[in-house]
Amino acid sequence: MREEVPAQWRDLFEGRGLESGRDLAKAIDVAPETARRLINGMSVSRGTLETAAKYFRVPEEQLQRLRGEESAGPPFRLPREADRLTSKQRRVVLSVVDALLEKSEDSAGATVADLDAARSPFDPKANPPEPNMLHDTESGKKPVRRAARKPPKDNRTR
Numbered sequence: 001m002r003e004e005v006p007a008q009w010r011d012l013f014e015g016r017g018l019e020s021g022r023d024l025a026k027a028i029d030v031a032p033e034t035a036r037r038l039i040n041g042m043s044v045s046r047g048t049l050e051t052a053a054k055y056f057r058v059p060e061e062q063l064q065r066l067r068g069e070e071s072a073g074p075p076f077r078l079p080r081e082a083d084r085l086t087s088k089q090r091r092v093v094l095s096v097v098d099a100l101l102e103k104s105e106d107s108a109g110a111t112v113a114d115l116d117a118a119r120s121p122f123d124p125k126a127n128p129p130e131p132n133m134l135h136d137t138e139s140g141k142k143p144v145r146r147a148a149r150k151p152p153k154d155n156r157t158r
Contacts, residue, residue: 004020008066009039012066028052040067041068
């Protein structure tokens with residue numbers, strides 16, 4: 001067993017006849033750097049984690065523990081009532097999720113470039129709405145121009 005495999009992973013590696021992170025990379029068809037990040041508890045995609053769990057025939061939660069992560073639990077789903085949110089409200093919700101993930105990804109070693117590349121198309125910083133435009137991308141309706149608001153009349157008599 002080569003030194004590059006952390007001790008907590010050795011049983012899994014030996015059980016599959018692997019000796020290194022490169023062997024794992026070949027086995028699950030990822031880049032050697034991705035395998036290194038996986039076994040060293042650094043940022044990897046959910047798909048990589050799923051693929052590795054299937055390969056080792058263990059639950060994802062076990063790999064998360066080996067990586068030193070808290071188990072995220074089942075996939076996160078918004079309640080059905082969230083379908084009533086407007087496009088703007090959805091962008092706000094997704095921005096909050098992005099901010100939370102960014103915080104956890106930063107602590108796992110992800111770079112700002114990684115986070116920017118993974119940003120949601122609903123991110124208001126990446127796709128700011130045009131002024132005076134109402135966007136409804138979910139319904140497929142064309143944007144409707146809103147009238148500019150007039151300042152309130154001064155009803156005081158002079």
